[in-house]
Each structure stands twice: as structure tokens, then as C-alpha cells.
Amino acid sequence: MQAKTITSRPIETTTSSPMDPGIWSRLPGELLERILALLPLKTLLVLRSTCKHFNSLLISPSFLSQTKAHLxxxxxxxxxxxxxxxxxxxxxxxxxxxxxxxxLSLPPTFVAPHLISTSNGLLCFSLPDSFLIVNLLTRSTRTVQFPNCPFVSATLIAAHPSASSSPMSPHGFNIFILCSNSAFVYDSEADRWTRFNGFNPILSESSHHEGVAHSGSLYFTTQDPFSIVGFELATGRWDQLSAHLPPGLTFIRLASSSDRRLFLVGGVGQDGISRNLKVWELGGGGMHWDEIATLPELMCRKFGSVCYHNYERVYCLWHDGMICICCYTWAEILVYKVGRRTWHWLPKCPLLPEKSSCGFRWFSFAPDLYALV
Structure with missing residues (x-):
């Protein structure tokens, strides 16, 4: 059989022609938004400063709905x-x-700020005589002068762009501070402080004590004998939560989820020493606490060694489906994943020096271009 001879031909190469501005300038707005929505966040931030058209496009509701999920x-x-x-x-x-x-970029005249609270893309720093509210993505800031009262607790409550989560300032933010005999609430839209006199709870001596926002109120835990009290932001009224606390508690902390669930984290033991760490969820229309999780024994031993049974150093926060249990003197975080019902230790931060002392302050942070300062 005679073999066939196969000859190869050189592959023809073509050079791409430059884009025709006449075609691209007529691109429909819906298609342009779809293309820009695929860009990474860093590129979008640069793009905003190129022209007024792109800047207005990137803050439009239609573009926001396409990008927010992945950016x-x-x-x-x-x-x-x-x-x-x-x-x-x-x-x-x-x-x-x-x-x-x-x-954080600040003028050289600023004293080193102290981060005290975060909410819906905004950060709240404490300066010697004022609060500094910052959106790190847009580099926008606002300085809010302290009222004439030394405070023991400060909490930032920022409205979510798609839902009114701040009852007093539905399109901006509130700052709540608790003084020795009164409470103050700052409204960013009105640019003023409102003072509320009345009940003054003795709060737990936690190194990181913020109010926990839940259903239009801020909730706090009090010292032994433990209780939970709430401050209604719209009216300034204090109320004690009616649900009875579980027995044998050695300390308590609160966490509130984005879907309006309130959780209680507490140690259970005797003589001020925790033998177990448990999590409860507020149920029954706010009338009782339902136990949902217990920390495994080996992890509980590590937790006890971390805080040395000095629970004033312990604080909690909610982040993306997890209850985070932190210690002011320890670089790791103990987390409980509510949906999976599993416990984990998150790894230490490699960006810190090997021998890092106390002062670890953890915050939940969801960057947002559209959070108003």
C-alpha cells in the first residue's frame, strides 16, 4: 500500500485591529454595566476617577445589584x-x-486613632476629643465631636444600603455612647446628639464592650448577678429582657445575626470557673433561651488556658454565619458556625510579630462603596 504524503502549511497569523471608538461609544448601557460588573474591585475604584459618567454609573442601583454579590x-x-x-x-x-x-491614611496632625466599632462598611475610631467615621473604600471620613460627657461604651450603628437597619438615621449612621448617668445618640443625617436620661445599668467589665443591635435596640450584659438590658434607639427607653438566664453562669456575652437572631454565649461552672462553654438562642418570642451548642471538652480546656478564667478579657461578635469568641490577650479566634453546628479555631495572623502582646481587637468588616459617611 502506498503511503500518503502529508505536507504541513504555515499557520497564518493576524494582528488584531484597534477597537473602533465609534462602535464602543454606542454600546448599550445595560451591556456596559454587565461588562464592568466583571471587573475586580481595585479596577473599579480606579475607574471611578476617570470621568463623571463612570462615577455616576458605578453608584447606580442597577449596577449595585449586579456587583455587590461578588465584589x-x-x-x-x-x-x-x-x-x-x-x-x-x-x-x-x-x-x-x-x-x-x-x-488608614490620615493627616500628620492626627493622633493615632483607636478603632472601637464597625457597622455595615463603616469604621468608628476614637480620637482625643472626637469620633472619626471612615469608609476605607471611598476614603471618605467624618469627624464627630464628643458630647460634654466621659463615656464608658460606644457603638456604631450604620444603615444598610438596601434596608433601614438604623431606626433613627435610616440613610446614615448613629453613634451610641453610655455615660455615667445618661446615654447619648448621634444622628448623622441631623448632625446632632440627643441626650436620654434615666436607667443606667452597671455593665459587664469587658475589655471590648459594645452594644449588640437587635430589633431596633442595643442590648448589654450587666455584672453579676447577670442580666440583659436593652436600649430602644428610637425612644431612649431602657428595658430588661424578660427571658430567664440559664443557671450556673460564670460569664455571659451576646451576639446578634444579620437575620435578627439573638444569641447568648456563656460559661457554665462553679465558683467563677467555667467547666463548659455553651451557646443559647433567644426563642419563644423573646421569653426563653434555647440551648443550641456546647464546646467540646478539649477545645474548652484550651479556651480556659487562653483567658486564664479572666472572663473580662472575653468578647463576642457575629460574622458571616459565625459566632466569634475572642480574647483581648490571645491572637486566635474560637468560632461556632451556626449553620453547620461546628466549632473551630481560626489561625493566628502571620502579619503580626511572633511575640505579640495583648490588645487584640477583632471586628466584623463588610466593605461597602455605598455606605454613607
Whole structure:
């Protein structure tokens, strides 16, 4: 059989012609939004400054609805004296620390700020005589002068762009501070403080004590004998939560989820020493606490060694489906994933020096271009 001879031909190469501005300038707005929605966040931030058209396009409701789901992940943000002015971020979805930390740029005349609260994309820093509210993505800031009263607790409550989560300032933010004999609430839209006199609870001596926002109120835990009290933001009225606390508690902390569930984290034991760590959820229309989780024994031993049974150092926060239990003197976080009902220790931050002292302050941070300052 005679073999066939196969000859190869050189592959023809073509050079791409430049894009015709006449065609691209007539691109429908809906298609342009769809293309821009695929860009990474860093590119979008640069694009905003190129022209007024892009700047207005990127803050339009239609564009926001396309991009928000994939652009804005949420992170655990770490504030520590040895990391200032940088703020390391832990990406829970990827399960690792980001190598690039956020940096706060301030004029040289500013004293080093102290991060005290975060809410819906905004950060609240404490300065010697004022609060500094910051959106790190837009680099926008607002300075709010302290009222004439030393405060023991400060909480930022920012409205969500798609829902009115701040009852007093539905399109801005509120700052709540608790003084020795009164409470003050700042309304960003009205740009004024309102003073509320009345009941003054003796709060737990936690190193990181913020109010927990839930159903239009801020809730706090009080010292032994433990109780939970709430401040209604719209009326300034104090009320004690009617649900009876579980027996044998050695300390209590609160966490509130984005879907309006209130959780209680507490140690159970005797003589002020916790033998177990449990989680309860408020049920029955706010009338009782339902136990939902117990920390495994080995992890409980580690938790006890971390805080040395000094529970004033312990605080809690809610982040992306997890209850985070933190310690002011420890670089790791103990988390309970509510949906999966599992416990985990998150890894230490590699961006900190090997020998880092106390001062670990963790916050839930969801970057948002549209959070108003």
C-alpha cells in the first residue's frame, strides 16, 4: 500500500485591529454595566476617577445589584497596637489571611486613632476629643465631636444600603455612647446628639464592650448577678429582657445575626470557673433561651488556658454565619458556625510579630462603596 504524503502549511497569523471608538461609544448601557460588573474591585475604584459618567454609573442601583454579590466579601478585621496603621484581614470564605492589609491614611496632625466599632462598611475610631467615621473604600471620613460627657461604651450603628437597619438615621449612621448617668445618640443625617436620661445599668467589665443591635435596640450584659438590658434607639427607653438566664453562669456575652437572631454565649461552672462553654438562642418570642451548642471538652480546656478564667478579657461578635469568641490577650479566634453546628479555631495572623502582646481587637468588616459617611 502506498503511503500518503502529508505536507504541513504555515499557520497564518493576524494582528488584531484597534477597537473602533465609534462602535464602543454606542454600546448599550445595560451591556456596559454587565461588562464592568466583571471587573475586580481595585479596577473599579480606579475607574471611578476617570470621568463623571463612570462615577455616576458605578453608584447606580442597577449596577449595585449586579456587583455587590461578588465584589464585596466580608472579613474579620484585626486591630492591634503592633499593626497600626494597617489592619490585617481574614477571609473566612477562603480560610486564610490576606497578605495585603487595609491602611488608614490620615493627616500628620492626627493622633493615632483607636478603632472601637464597625457597622455595615463603616469604621468608628476614637480620637482625643472626637469620633472619626471612615469608609476605607471611598476614603471618605467624618469627624464627630464628643458630647460634654466621659463615656464608658460606644457603638456604631450604620444603615444598610438596601434596608433601614438604623431606626433613627435610616440613610446614615448613629453613634451610641453610655455615660455615667445618661446615654447619648448621634444622628448623622441631623448632625446632632440627643441626650436620654434615666436607667443606667452597671455593665459587664469587658475589655471590648459594645452594644449588640437587635430589633431596633442595643442590648448589654450587666455584672453579676447577670442580666440583659436593652436600649430602644428610637425612644431612649431602657428595658430588661424578660427571658430567664440559664443557671450556673460564670460569664455571659451576646451576639446578634444579620437575620435578627439573638444569641447568648456563656460559661457554665462553679465558683467563677467555667467547666463548659455553651451557646443559647433567644426563642419563644423573646421569653426563653434555647440551648443550641456546647464546646467540646478539649477545645474548652484550651479556651480556659487562653483567658486564664479572666472572663473580662472575653468578647463576642457575629460574622458571616459565625459566632466569634475572642480574647483581648490571645491572637486566635474560637468560632461556632451556626449553620453547620461546628466549632473551630481560626489561625493566628502571620502579619503580626511572633511575640505579640495583648490588645487584640477583632471586628466584623463588610466593605461597602455605598455606605454613607
Amino acid at each position: 464585596f466579601s466580608s472579613f474579620l478585621l484585626l486591630s492591634h497596637p503592633q499593626s497600626h496603621p494597617r489592619f490585617p484581614l481574614y477571609d473566612v470564605f477562603l480560610g486564610r489571611w490576606r497578605t495585603l492589609a487595609l491602611t
